[in-house]
Each structure stands twice: as structure tokens, then as C-alpha cells.
Amino acid sequence: MFKAILIDDEPLASRMVKEYLSEYTNIEVVAVCQDGFEGVKAIQLHKPDLVFLDIQMPKINGFEMLELIENPPAIIFTTAFDEYAIKAFEQHAVDYLLKPFSQERFDKAVRRFISQASNTSVASGSSPDPSNRKNESTNNSGTANNHAANNKDATNSSDQPLTNPYHSQKEKTRALLDTAAQSPEQADRIVIRDNSHIRIIPVPDIIYIEAADDYARIVTANGAYLKNKTMSSFEKQLPPQTFVRIHRSTIVNVTHITQLHPHDKENYMALLKNGIKLTVSKTGYAKLRDILGMR
Amino acid sequence: MPTAPVSNLTLKILTGIFIYIVFQLNFFSVWQLGFGWKAALVDAGINLVLQIVAAAVIENIFRFYQPRLNQLWIAVGMSALFGMLLVIFAKLLIGLLPAAADYTSFLNRSTGIRIGFSILLMSCISILTIVWNMLRRERENNNRKRETERLSREAELFKLRQQLQPHFLFNSLNSISSLVVAEPKEARKMIEQLSTFLRSTINRKDGEMISLQEELAQIERYLTIEKLRFGHRLQTDMHTDDNCSNSQLPPLLLQPVVENAIKFGLYDTIGDVVIGINAVCQNNELLITVTNPFDPETSSSKKGTGFGLSGVQRRLYLLFGRQDLLKTDSNENTFITTIRIPQVYVQGNTD
Numbered sequence: 001m002f003k004a005i006l007i008d009d010e011p012l013a014s015r016m017v018k019e020y021l022s023e024y025t026n027i028e029v030v031a032v033c034q035d036g037f038e039g040v041k042a043i044q045l046h047k048p049d050l051v052f053l054d055i056q057m058p059k060i061n062g063f064e065m066l067e068l069i070e071n072p073p074a075i076i077f078t079t080a081f082d083e084y085a086i087k088a089f090e091q092h093a094v095d096y097l098l099k100p101f102s103q104e105r106f107d108k109a110v111r112r113f114i115s116q117a118s119n120t121s122v123a124s125g126s127s128p129d130p131s132n133r134k135n136e137s138t139n140n141s142g143t144a145n146n147h148a149a150n151n152k153d154a155t156n157s158s159d160q161p162l163t164n165p166y167h168s169q170k171e172k173t174r175a176l177l178d179t180a181a182q183s184p185e186q187a188d189r190i191v192i193r194d195n196s197h198i199r200i201i202p203v204p205d206i207i208y209i210e211a212a213d214d215y216a217r218i219v220t221a222n223g224a225y226l227k228n229k230t231m232s233s234f235e236k237q238l239p240p241q242t243f244v245r246i247h248r249s250t251i252v253n254v255t256h257i258t259q260l261h262p263h264d265k266e267n268y269m270a271l272l273k274n275g276i277k278l279t280v281s282k283t284g285y286a287k288l289r290d291i292l293g294m295r
Numbered sequence: 296m297p298t299a300p301v302s303n304l305t306l307k308i309l310t311g312i313f314i315y316i317v318f319q320l321n322f323f324s325v326w327q328l329g330f331g332w333k334a335a336l337v338d339a340g341i342n343l344v345l346q347i348v349a350a351a352v353i354e355n356i357f358r359f360y361q362p363r364l365n366q367l368w369i370a371v372g373m374s375a376l377f378g379m380l381l382v383i384f385a386k387l388l389i390g391l392l393p394a395a396a397d398y399t400s401f402l403n404r405s406t407g408i409r410i411g412f413s414i415l416l417m418s419c420i421s422i423l424t425i426v427w428n429m430l431r432r433e434r435e436n437n438n439r440k441r442e443t444e445r446l447s448r449e450a451e452l453f454k455l456r457q458q459l460q461p462h463f464l465f466n467s468l469n470s471i472s473s474l475v476v477a478e479p480k481e482a483r484k485m486i487e488q489l490s491t492f493l494r495s496t497i498n499r500k501d502g503e504m505i506s507l508q509e510e511l512a513q514i515e516r517y518l519t520i521e522k523l524r525f526g527h528r529l530q531t532d533m534h535t536d537d538n539c540s541n542s543q544l545p546p547l548l549l550q551p552v553v554e555n556a557i558k559f560g561l562y563d564t565i566g567d568v569v570i571g572i573n574a575v576c577q578n579n580e581l582l583i584t585v586t587n588p589f590d591p592e593t594s595s596s597k598k599g600t601g602f603g604l605s606g607v608q609r610r611l612y613l614l615f616g617r618q619d620l621l622k623t624d625s626n627e628n629t630f631i632t633t634i635r636i637p638q639v640y641v642q643g644n645t646d
Contacts, residue, residue, distance in 0.1 A: 016473035080465035
């Protein structure tokens with residue numbers, strides 16, 4: 001039995017997905033949410049196997065919601081018209097449904113999920129037998145709509161141990177969110193989860209970001225927050241005129257820098273308005289000089 | 296324009312051929328008359344140099360000066376005069392050189408025929424240059440016109456796409472699709488609303504003013520569809536003053552303001568959203584206020600002036616020449632957009 005959650009701000013849209021899903025006796029809808037906040041809570045509570053996720057929703061969009069979830073379940077995106085979202089889907093070959101969609105198209109997506117999910121459970125089970133794999137590849141050719149994904153999956157299952165697809169799914173989601181974060185809608189804010197609170201931080205409020213193990217620590221005047229996102233994806237998302245990667249593990253908002261002076265042979269030191277000192281690498285110093293010199 | 300067949304190079308080659316033919320005529324005539332090839336070469340050579348200089352002068356003049364059709368003959372006449380002067384100048388130059396007596400007398404006798412040839416040559420060159428330039432200019436104009444047309448077509452297409460609002464359209468269709476099985480009557484009602492809305496969006500012309508009633512009816516259709524999509528989350532509160540019955544406003548002006556309010560209200564807050572639309576008429580002005588809830592903590596101030604509103608501001612400026620007709624304001628959790636439409640100007644415009 002699979003658990004599914006529907007997240008869409010339009011009740012009628014969720015109703016249709018629910019109706020389509022009623023034909024599947026092995027999928028149970030455990031929650032229907034109207035926004036990302038409810039979505040995060042419901043996913044934490046129910047730990048679903050599958051989520052139908054709309055992109056444009058109140059407060060935080062579908063991608064931002066997904067960023068807040070540690071181990072995202074399988075996602076089938078549903079959206080009407082979002083240029084950036086569709087670009088992100090196409091680049092990362094995730095399955096997505098363009099509204100309005102037919103039962104046939106919906107079934108295709110769900111079958112794809114089921115075949116992938118059973119594949120993963122086989123992997124966690126005792127021994128993968130070749131006949132199952134063969135079966136899977138025929139299943140895949142049935143969902144002809146996503147050639148790129150199929151090819152990718154096919155190579156994954158043949159080249160690597162079968163425990164890997166789950167891992168690569170996570171990587172794919174990561175790459176997808178990185179692409180989506182470059183949309184104009186998401187360019188001016190960062191969504192973080194602070195215990196049970198969800199905060200939306202306007203980009204200009206960020207003073208600096210530093211790497212902290214697998215996380216990034218976002219420092220603002222109101223406090224510091226952790227987010228599970230890489231420095232390089234922050235570097236891509238934030239406006240390059242204001243946010244400079246001054247060190248392998250630091251990105252700084254240049255409007256907060258008051259002084260810059262040599263520290264040791266290799267490095268410089270940046271003094272911020274709030275008194276904090278940050279190490280600046282040689283290449284970081286060159287970037288800073290370029291940007292500050294232009295002003 | 297290198298691709299045009301009427302290029303400068305072709306013009307120069309044609310002029311060159313003319314001058315070369317005259318040079319040949321000149322040289323062989325003098326030679327045949329028995330003055331020796333040296334004298335013939337000097338005679339024809341001096342004429343050649345002068346003609347090349349003259350042709351260059353003509354070409355340069357007409358490059359910057361395009362005579363109107365009724366002035367064409369004046370231009371050609373001037374060129375003829377120029378040709379005559381050229382011969383006299385050539386004669387003076389040749390006279391400077393030492394020459395046999397019979398050659399000098401030949402020079403004097405042949406002045407008439409030389410002038411004839413020179414006039415013919417110069418007139419031909421100037422006519423050729425003028426026609427050439429005319430063709431080229433026309434070609435350039437056509438290109439420019441095509442380019443302008445292409446740009447305006449693109450702008451129109453963009454506008455059309457904006458008007459159709461794919462996001463709204465596809466989501467509405469999705470809602471209808473969802474209603475079809477369980478509530479076919481509702482589905483039919485929504486299809487009717489959507490069709491009426493789209494029809495009047497397409498039928499609208501930019502230039503004409505429309506009545507406030509008509510615009511509000513259109514907005515009501517839009518709101519009905521949005522309410523079906525979002526259920527109880529979206530509520531509206533519309534009010535119009537009784538004395539506004541004759542008010543007019545430019546089409547597609549209020550629509551983006553309301554769309555902006557809905558988008559802002561629905562996507563910036565969680566929970567129920569009330570959109571207020573209030574129309575008042577005073578001092579020959581139609582004053583429309585649109586309100587929507589927003590979250591001051593998360594809305595960056597940049598969004599406040601609204602992406603969708605800059606187009607409205609621009610249109611108001613183009614129509615009335617004033618920058619102060621659109622205002623945005625906010626208090627606590629409410630965002631207020633106010634537009635003023637001067638009714639005096641409106642009547643003046645419709646005449």
C-alpha cells in the first residue's frame with residue numbers, strides 16, 4: 001500500500017487527482033493540503049511514498065516547499081503554465097502533468113512511480129534477479145513520454161548496484177531545485193525551516209552565508225538559520241552584484257563590508273558592519289575588488 | 296547595405312565605363328586627325344582626369360542632396376553647365392602646354408563638339424546618380440518599414456498572449472475538467488463564463504473608451520471564474536456610486552489592477568482573501584480603489600509597486616500625460632491601489 005499526499009491550492013484540482021486515484025486500490029490518499037506550509041507538516045507526519053505537487057501556491061511555491069524536506073518522497077508535479085518550472089522539469093526529466101490532464105496521462109505517471117518504487121523495494125530486499133530488471137525495462141518503454149528519464153534509469157539499473165536509484169533520485173531532486181531557484185519568482189527570497197516555523201527571508205536581509213558541514217548557515221540581522229543547500233547553488237541563485245563568494249566556505253553581501261585588509265600571506269580579512277570578521281581568499285579578493293571597483 | 300544590388304560599387308563601375316568610352320572617342324579622334332599619339336594622349340588624358348574629378352564631385356553632392364522630382368531638371372541643367380565649364384578649363388590647361396600651331400587651331404575649332412560631349416556625359420552621370428540614389432533610398436525605406444511592422448506585430452502578439460493569461464486559462468480548464476463528472480451543471484456554467492470573458496477580451500479595441508458598467512461586468516466574470524477555482528478562499532466586495540453611471544475609462548486598464556490584487560492577495564497570504572473594488576465619482580474624476588490583503592513581513596517593497604502595475608501607469612501617462620493617476624498605498628495588512636481617470640479628457644478623446 002502506498003501513501004499519497006495531494007498539495008494544490010485549488011480544491012477542484014485536488015478533487016480531480018483524488019478522483020483519478022480512486023481507481024488505484026494500492027494507493028491511499030492520506031492528506032490533501034492547500035499550501036506548502038500544510039504540505040510540509042503533512043509530509044513530516046505521514047511520510048508518504050508519493051506527493052502530487054502544484055508549483056504556484058500561496059506564500060511558498062512547490063519547489064520551495066520541497067527544499068524544506070530532508071528526504072523528499074517521489075514527486076509528480078502538476079502545473080498549468082510555469083515557464084521556469086517546465087524548463088526545470090525538462091532538464092531533469094522528472095515526470096510532470098500539465099493541467100488539465102487526462103486519466104490516461106495520469107495513469108502513465110502513476111505506473112511509472114509504481115514501477116520505480118517496486119524497483120527500489122527489490123533493491124532493499126534480498127537479491128535482485130535479472131528477470132525483474134528485464135520486466136522493468138519493458139515497463140519503462142511503455143511510458144514513452146519521458147525518453148531521457150528512461151535512458152537514465154536504464155543505465156542506472158544496469159551499471160550500478162540497485163541500491164543506487166534512490167540516491168540518484170535525491171541528486172536529481174537537488175539539481176531540479178537548483179534550476180528552479182533561478183526563476184525570477186524565487187530570486188529575491190530564501191525559504192528556511194526554523195524548528196517548526198517556516199521563514200521567508202528576503203535576499204537583501206542576508207548578511208553572509210557560511211558552509212557548515214552538509215548545511216549552509218544563513219546569517220541575518222535577526223539571527224542565523226541553517227539550510228540544506230550547497231554553497232555553489234546559493235552562488236548561482238543570489239544576485240552576483242551583491243553576493244560574492246569570498247572564500248570556498250563563505251558568500252558575503254558586499255553592502256555589509258566596511259573594511260578590507262591583508263591578513264596573512266594568502267588571505268585577506270573583511271570586516272562587516274556588525275563587527276564580524278570574515279576570511280577572504282586570494283581569488284575572492286580579486287572578485288571583490290572587481291565588484292567594489294565598479295561601484 | 297551590402298546586399299542591395301543598387302550598390303555604390305555598381306554605380307562607380309557604370310560611371311567609369313561612360314568616362315572610359317568618352318576617353319577612347321577623344322583619344323582616337325585626335326589621333327586619327329593626325330596630331331600624333333602623344334598630343335592625343337595629353338588631350339584625352341587631361342579630359343579624363345577632369346571628368347573623373349567631376350564625376351566624383353557629382354556623386355558626392357547627390358549622396359547628401361536628393362533633388363525633388365520638380366527640381367530634377369534644374370539639377371541636370373546645372374550638371375550640363377558644369378560640363379561646359381569643364382571643357383573651358385581643359386582648354387586652358389592644354390593651352391598651358393607647348394603645342395604645334397595647327398593643334399591649337401584644332402583645339403579652338405573643336406570646342407563646340409567638346410562642349411557637346413561633355414554636357415552629354417555630365418548629364419548622364421548626374422541622372423544615373425540621382426536615379427541610383429532614389430532606388431537605394433526607397434529600398435532602405437522599405438526595409439525600415441518592414442522592420443517596424445515586424446516589431447509592432449511582435450508587440451501585438453505579446454500583448455495578446457498577456458491578455459489570454461495562459462496560467463489563468465489552463466487552471467480554469469483544469470477546474471472545469473474536475474467539475475464535469477460530479478457537477479456537470481457547474482461545469483457548464485463555468486464554460487459559459489470563461490467563454491464570455493475570453494470573447495470580450497478578444498473583441499476589445501485599444502483606442503475606444505468603454506463605460507464603467509461594461510468594465511465592471513467583465514471584471515465580475517473574471518472574479519466568478521476565480522471564485523470557482525479557489526472556492527471560499529476568495530471573496531469580493533464591490534461597490535459603485537450611483538452618480539458614476541456615465542463614467543468612462545480606457546479598456547483593459549482596471550483588469551490588470553484587479554488581477555494584480557488577486558495574485559498578490561492569493562499568493563502572498565494564507566487563508567481567506569477579500570478583494571475590494573470601490574468606484575466613486577467626484578470633481579469630474581472617476582476614482583477606483585482596489586484593495587487586497589498582503590503580508591508586510593514577506594512582501595519585499597519592490598513588489599509593492601507591482602510588476603503588473605507599471606504597464607497601467609505607462610498607459611495612463613500615454614493617455615492623459617500625467618504621472619500621478621496611479622497610486623499605491625498600504626496600511627497594516629491591506630494593500631490599496633487607486634486609479635483616477637479624468638472624465639473631461641475622456642469626453643474630449645472620444646470625439
